Amino acid sequence: MNTDNKITPTRRTIMTAATAAAATALLKNTPAARAADDQGPAATKGNINHSVCLWCYKNMKSSDMAPHAQRLGLKAIDLLTPEQFSPLKEHGLICSMTSGVNGGITSGFNRKENHEKIVDSLKKLCDANAENGYPNVICFSGNRNGMDDHEGMINCAEGIKQVIGYFEQKKVTLQMELLNSKVNHKDYMCDRSPWGIELVKMVGSERFILLYDIYHMQIDEGDVIATIQKNHQYFGHYHTGGVPGRHEIDDTQELNYPAIMRAIVKTGFKGYVAQEFIPARPDMIASLAQAVKICDV
Numbered sequence: 001m002n003t004d005n006k007i008t009p010t011r012r013t014i015m016t017a018a019t020a021a022a023a024t025a026l027l028k029n030t031p032a033a034r035a036a037d038d039q040g041p042a043a044t045k046g047n048i049n050h051s052v053c054l055w056c057y058k059n060m061k062s063s064d065m066a067p068h069a070q071r072l073g074l075k076a077i078d079l080l081t082p083e084q085f086s087p088l089k090e091h092g093l094i095c096s097m098t099s100g101v102n103g104g105i106t107s108g109f110n111r112k113e114n115h116e117k118i119v120d121s122l123k124k125l126c127d128a129n130a131e132n133g134y135p136n137v138i139c140f141s142g143n144r145n146g147m148d149d150h151e152g153m154i155n156c157a158e159g160i161k162q163v164i165g166y167f168e169q170k171k172v173t174l175q176m177e178l179l180n181s182k183v184n185h186k187d188y189m190c191d192r193s194p195w196g197i198e199l200v201k202m203v204g205s206e207r208f209i210l211l212y213d214i215y216h217m218q219i220d221e222g223d224v225i226a227t228i229q230k231n232h233q234y235f236g237h238y239h240t241g242g243v244p245g246r247h248e249i250d251d252t253q254e255l256n257y258p259a260i261m262r263a264i265v266k267t268g269f270k271g272y273v274a275q276e277f278i279p280a281r282p283d284m285i286a287s288l289a290q291a292v293k294i295c296d297v
Contacts, residue, residue, distance in 0.1 A: 041071070042296065043074060045296050045297065047297060048261060050274075050275075050296070051077060051078045051273065051275070052288060056276060057284050061084070062086075062087050062088065068285050069093055075272065076094045076095060076274070078097045078272070079098075080095045081098070081099055082098065082125065082128035095134045096135065096274060097136045097211070097237060097272070098129050098138065099137075101118060101137070102114075103140070103142065106140075106188075108139065108189075110143075110144075110153075110156050111142055111147075118139070122139065122166075122167075123163060134172075135172065136172070136173050137173070138177055140179075141188065141190035152189045153202065157203050167208075175209050176196060177211040178190055178210055178211065178217055180219040183244075184246075192221055196210045197231055197234045209235065210235050211235075211239065212239075214240055214255065219244075228267065229266075232267035237273075238264060238269075238273045239273075239275075239276040241277040242255065242277050246276075248277055248291065249275075250291075261297040275292065275295075
């Protein structure tokens with residue numbers, strides 16, 4: 001009895017220690033933990049041009065993000081205005097998608113009364129891009145507000161044609177973003193890829209194309225990989241985000257980002273993939289590193 005009493009606690013201690021060690025090893029082996037521990041580049045394979053949307057990182061300026069982006073191996077920061085460009089060059093970065101169009105998301109090209117102000121603002125953004133050698137400027141359809149989708153498409157095409165020649169001359173690409181109207185941007189008109197693709201065809205310029213936001217299109221239409229495979233020629237830029245919730249793109253959400261990235265690479269895409277999720281974890285840069293590693297196929 002005395003021998004058994006001595007052996008049993010020892011076995012329990014060993015089992016408890018082994019369990020704890022296994023749990024610790026498992027935690028250390030999660031993508032987030034590996035990303036946080038690794039101070040080197042997260043992007044190493046060279047098949048994806050990685051970028052990150054600054055707005056998702058609260059209280060961070062472009063000067064704050066630039067050193068992190070450089071260390072992680074990113075090529076760019078996304079959705080900056082020209083006033084935010086200055087820290088990029090010293091860190092070997094570019095702005096992969098310039099923002100700042102007049103009217104923003106809700107007051108866009110689908111209403112003729114907006115055209116003049118939008119065109120003027122887009123020319124200024126185009127000039128800033130051309131001066132710095134940056135590739136893309138973002139624009140929006142605007143909300144429906146009772147307007148028929150076909151009428152809105154015609155109006156968008158008319159407005160874009162007023163400025164697209166300028167973009168062609170400057171060798172800058174104008175991209176309209178596809179956004180969901182189910183959760184985040186109620187009533188937004190360019191909320192389905194078929195509508196956007198028809199608009200691209202209507203405009204008929206190689207300098208006008210679509211920003212395909214994977215998060216948004218998963219919500220409004222699904223079939224992400226099949227859509228990319230069939231229509232990649234109309235997509236000039238990609239954004240990410242976890243569904244549901246728009247947080248980290250790991251296995252806490254429903255999309256298989258490695259498979260999506262492999263599909264994008266297979267199309268021969270040479271543009272940029274920008275992380276546009278809102279980090280839910282305290283260490284936002286570790287979450288960014290994890291996302292880049294997930295997408296670095």
